[in-house]
Amino acid sequence: AQSVTQPDIHITVSEGASLELRCNYSYGATPYLFWYVQSPGQGLQLLLKYFSGDTLVQGIKGFEAEFKRSQSSFNLRKPSVHWSDAAEYFCAVGFLIQGAQKLVFGQGTRLTINP
């Protein structure tokens, strides 16, 4: 069965520091992979996605992620975080079923930024 693991429930970094959020997936075929961000009380906003091709994917807000098939990972990175990056981050794997794409999400990583 498809699954996503985000090992870190909560991460705290200082403003200006680099960030890496981990994501591991389990899926038999080539996955569609996503990172979403959710601010408190809000919906989900897509940061970036990987379908195929270049394994280093650039997203919005200065985020990037690297797909590593050998490690079944899709880690999210940002070289220098801003206070506005504080939010919940969800990694998801997508697969096609019954006429639509089903997303299976990880448990999320809550990011806190220290001033």
Add this chain to the structure above:
Amino acid sequence: DAMVIQNPRYQVTQFGKPVTLSCSQTLNHNVMYWYQQKSSQAPKLLFHYYDKDFNNEADTPDNFQSRRPNTSFCFLDIRSPGLGDAAMYLCATSRDRAGEQFFGPGTRLTVL
């Protein structure tokens, strides 16, 4: 701006009293999804529509139903809400079956 709109943003209902949540979209997307997100948990897909075709997840409780009267609107009906149904309900749309999903802001449901 084209968007996904959910009304109301906050809904309070009583135990066992039917409630309907609304989602509308100006994106003219073919697919609409409903997710349930309980506190500090990941969103979980309840069901989706591909055009008029309805697809229910196997573990979605019978208490939950959905209607899509036209391309723009989709409703989530909870027939007899229990305390365990308190959650954020997220609506999402995608242009086609493989497309990126765009999420609305969600409706937070409280059951008293």
